[in-house]
Structure formats: C-alpha cells, structure tokens
Amino acid sequence: MSERVVKPVGRGFLFLDSHPDGCARLVRELAGQVERRTPERRVALVIGSSSGYGLAATIAGLARYGIDGVGVSFEKAPTARRTATAGWYRTAETAALAEELGCEFHFVNADAFADTTKDEVLKLIAGRFGGVDHLIYSVAAPRRVDPRTEETYQSAIKAIGAPHTTKSLAFDGADPVLQEVGIEVATDDEIAQTVKVMGGEDWSRWVEALTERGLTKPGFSTVxxxxxxxxxxxxxxxxxxxxxxxxxxxxxxxxxxxxxIQAMTSVNGAAVTQASSAIPGIGLYVSLLHKVLGDGLRTPIQQSIALWDQLTGDTPLDLDEEGRIRLDRWELTDDVQAAVRAQWEAATQDNIAEVADAAWFFSEVRRLYGFDVPGVDYDAETEVDVAWP
Known part of the structure; x- marks a missing residue:
C-alpha cells in the first residue's frame, strides 16, 4: 500500500504526477457518454490505447459495441518518488470497465515500435481470438527506435520552406499568457526523421505482421x-x-x-491531448474553437463513437475525395473558421482571458492528468500503487 495526497505539480502543460482516482473517474465519465449497441461481436487491436483518441476509441468500442481484443500502450509504473503516468491509471480502469461489460480485452504495456512487442501481441491474438476485425493505430511519440536497424529517429515540430511566427497560449500559474513563438525551418533530415517517427512505416509493419500470420479476419479494416x-x-x-x-x-x-484489406486514415477534429498541447499555437486555436462552438465542439469520445459506427457498418463511411474518413467537418466549416480567425486576430494579452476559453483549456489539460475531475477529493490520500491489468 502506498497512499498519499497527489497535487498537480508541474510547469506549463506538463505535470509530474497523475491522480489515480481522477484518471479512473475520467474513464467512467467517458464511458457514461456512450449509448450501448448490441451487434455482432468484433475483435479489435488498438495501438496507443491509453490516451487521447486511442483511449477514446478503446472506450467507445467497449461501451458501444462490446469489442474484444488487445490495447497496446507504453506507460510508466509508479515509483517511490512519482506516481504512475496518467495512461497507466486510465488503462487499469479501462480494463475494469471491459470486465464489467463482459468483454475480453487485454492490455500490453510495451513499445509499439518494437518487433518483440508485435510478436507478443500477435501471439496473444492468435491464442485468444484467432484474428482481428479491426486495427486502430493512434500513436503519438517524440522518438522511435527502428528495431531492424537500431537507429533512433527524433521528430521535430518545425516549419517547411520558410520560418514562421505564431501566436501561442502559455500559462503563468493559472493565468493565460499570449506569446509570439518563432518556428524554425526543418532540415531535410529533420523532416525525414519526423516521417520515420510519425508516418506510416510502423502502422504498415503491424498490418503486414497480422497478414503474414493469417490474423486478419474476413472484412478486416484498419484506420x-x-x-x-x-x-x-x-x-x-x-x-x-x-x-x-x-x-x-x-x-x-x-x-x-x-x-x-481496407486501410484508411481517419481525420479527427481538434482536441486537447497531451500530444497537441505541446505544439505551438494549437492550445490557443483549440481555446478559440471552444469559445466559438461551446458544446458544439465534438469531443474525442463523440468522434470515436462516430468512427465505430462507420467501421461496423452501422452508418455509411463518410469519405472525402481522397478516401479519408472525415470526423472533422464540424470544425472546418467556413463560418466556424471565419469566427475563429476573427478571435485569433483580435487576441491580445489584455483580452486573452475573454477572447479565448483559456481557463477551460487549462482545466482540460489538468484533466489529462486526473485533476479537475468532479467528484474527486484532492485533499485526501489515494492509493498510487495501482497494478497494471
């Protein structure tokens, strides 16, 4: 047993500890937004199942369609000094949710880029399910080690062609700060490395590994x-x-x-995630988008419900001319973008708290770590030593 009071200690959008109770309650909060359907059971493999859209897709699949399968993520266990990562606690609660829903869903904590992870996961799939109907790939990582060359690639957040300056949102404590951030031009090597980390190579290797072992069921799709x-x-x-x-x-x-094989990309809308909050300008943009749309901003769980409805054939695929599933049409309408642009151009340090939903954005970032979740007593001790499911 290792109980202690956990507080949101950190800087900017990065917190050093996560709150187990808050993370668990957040999973339940998301699941509570999903209306149950009872179609033919599906087996799914979700790569990146512990956070952001990958977490939302996992919860939506479990709560709406009762999927079986495997989720893969890479999280840190609690230590004597620090709590586990938020994704660790979210995964533990998602596993409990799956069990309550009568789903057989396993969670593997390992580097998704590694061939050893693919071997472990595919042996599990072969032994428990005989194959998968769907593979959802949702990986956001700053670096990748290619197991076949042992070369390490590092992603870069940079402009291409010419340097760029953007308005960006930061926080001094809980107070919003409007900044001007300069973005350097990426070299050809930095672009190539970013593609190696965040492009399609690893996704392709997962699909190839499944097909080579005969683990794709008839009608298999991957997104x-x-x-x-x-x-x-x-x-x-x-x-x-x-x-x-x-x-x-x-x-x-x-x-x-x-x-x-039906392979598609799913274009999701803007959201507050641990990955997006690190990109200059995104925090300000999402804050303005929420100011314009309010409850009209479609959350990751709402979009994931729509994704599963399309993957299962419950609703038709909403494809654009390039064959991409579009879950972001609500964001990119002319009237919404015009309103956001007007707010963007009007934003100054003096009016940023009124022009943008900055307080909402900062609270959403804190919720990623299990803070600012209603119903949690943040002054009480909580058990931080939670086992991986």
Whole structure:
C-alpha cells in the first residue's frame, strides 16, 4: 500500500504526477457518454490505447459495441518518488470497465515500435481470438527506435520552406499568457526523421505482421488517426514537418489497401491531448474553437463513437475525395473558421482571458492528468500503487 495526497505539480502543460482516482473517474465519465449497441461481436487491436483518441476509441468500442481484443500502450509504473503516468491509471480502469461489460480485452504495456512487442501481441491474438476485425493505430511519440536497424529517429515540430511566427497560449500559474513563438525551418533530415517517427512505416509493419500470420479476419479494416486542421495552424502543423508525416500516413493507407484489406486514415477534429498541447499555437486555436462552438465542439469520445459506427457498418463511411474518413467537418466549416480567425486576430494579452476559453483549456489539460475531475477529493490520500491489468 502506498497512499498519499497527489497535487498537480508541474510547469506549463506538463505535470509530474497523475491522480489515480481522477484518471479512473475520467474513464467512467467517458464511458457514461456512450449509448450501448448490441451487434455482432468484433475483435479489435488498438495501438496507443491509453490516451487521447486511442483511449477514446478503446472506450467507445467497449461501451458501444462490446469489442474484444488487445490495447497496446507504453506507460510508466509508479515509483517511490512519482506516481504512475496518467495512461497507466486510465488503462487499469479501462480494463475494469471491459470486465464489467463482459468483454475480453487485454492490455500490453510495451513499445509499439518494437518487433518483440508485435510478436507478443500477435501471439496473444492468435491464442485468444484467432484474428482481428479491426486495427486502430493512434500513436503519438517524440522518438522511435527502428528495431531492424537500431537507429533512433527524433521528430521535430518545425516549419517547411520558410520560418514562421505564431501566436501561442502559455500559462503563468493559472493565468493565460499570449506569446509570439518563432518556428524554425526543418532540415531535410529533420523532416525525414519526423516521417520515420510519425508516418506510416510502423502502422504498415503491424498490418503486414497480422497478414503474414493469417490474423486478419474476413472484412478486416484498419484506420490510422490523423489531423488536418485550420489554415491558422497550417504552417506549424499540416504544412510543417508534422504534416509531412501525416501525408506519409495517408499515402501508406493507399499502399495497404489491397488483397482484401481496407486501410484508411481517419481525420479527427481538434482536441486537447497531451500530444497537441505541446505544439505551438494549437492550445490557443483549440481555446478559440471552444469559445466559438461551446458544446458544439465534438469531443474525442463523440468522434470515436462516430468512427465505430462507420467501421461496423452501422452508418455509411463518410469519405472525402481522397478516401479519408472525415470526423472533422464540424470544425472546418467556413463560418466556424471565419469566427475563429476573427478571435485569433483580435487576441491580445489584455483580452486573452475573454477572447479565448483559456481557463477551460487549462482545466482540460489538468484533466489529462486526473485533476479537475468532479467528484474527486484532492485533499485526501489515494492509493498510487495501482497494478497494471
């Protein structure tokens, strides 16, 4: 037993500890937003199942369609000094949820890029399920070690072609700070390394490993989650080094779509995630988007419900001309983008707290670590030594 009071200690958008009770309650909160369906049971493999859209896709699949399968993520256990990562606690609660729903869903804590992880996961799938119906790939990592070359690749958040300056949101304590952030130009090597980390190579290797072992069931489909976003964030995201990786991901989908495999990318809308909060300008943009849309901003769990409805055939696939599933149409309408742009251009340090939903954004970041979750007593001791399921 290792109980203690856990407080949100950190700097900016990064916190050193996570709250186990808050993370667990957040999982239940998300599951409570999902209406149950009872179709034919599916088996799914979710790569990146502990956070962001991968977590939402896992919970939505479990709570809506009762999926069986395996989730893969890479989280840190609690230590004598620090709590476990938030994804560790979320996974423990997701496993409890799956059991209550009568689902057989296993969770593997390992580096998704490693061939040893693929071997472990595929042996588990072969032994327990005989194959999978769906593979959802949702990996956001700063670096990748290629197990076949042992070379380490590092992703870069940089512009392509010309340097760029963007408005960006930061926090001094709980007070929002509007900054001007300069974005350097990526070298060809930095672009190539970013593609190696965030592009489609590892997704392709997962699909190839499944097909080589005969573990894709008839009608198998696979989706990698991606983002396009606004012209306001384009220079740092879609037209930047990250965008080059996303373009590679989309090209990979076209390459994988053969021999009975349906491979697609799913373009999700903007959201507050641990990965997106680290990108300059994204925090401000999402804060403004929420100010404009309020409850009209579709959350990751709402979008994941729509994704599962389409993957199962409950609703038709909403594809664009390039064959991508579009879950972001609500974000990119002309009227929404015009309103967000007007707020963006009007934002100053003096009015940032009113022009943007900065307080909401900061609270959402804290919720990623299990804080600011209603119903949790943050002054009480809590058990931090939670076992991996």
């Amino acid at each position: 990698a989650l991606t983002y396009i976003g606004s012209e306001l964030t384009g220079p740092i995201y879609r037209q930047g080094s990250i965008g080059a990786a996303k373009a590679d991901l989309e090209q990979t989908a076209l390459t994988l779509s053969k021999d009975g």
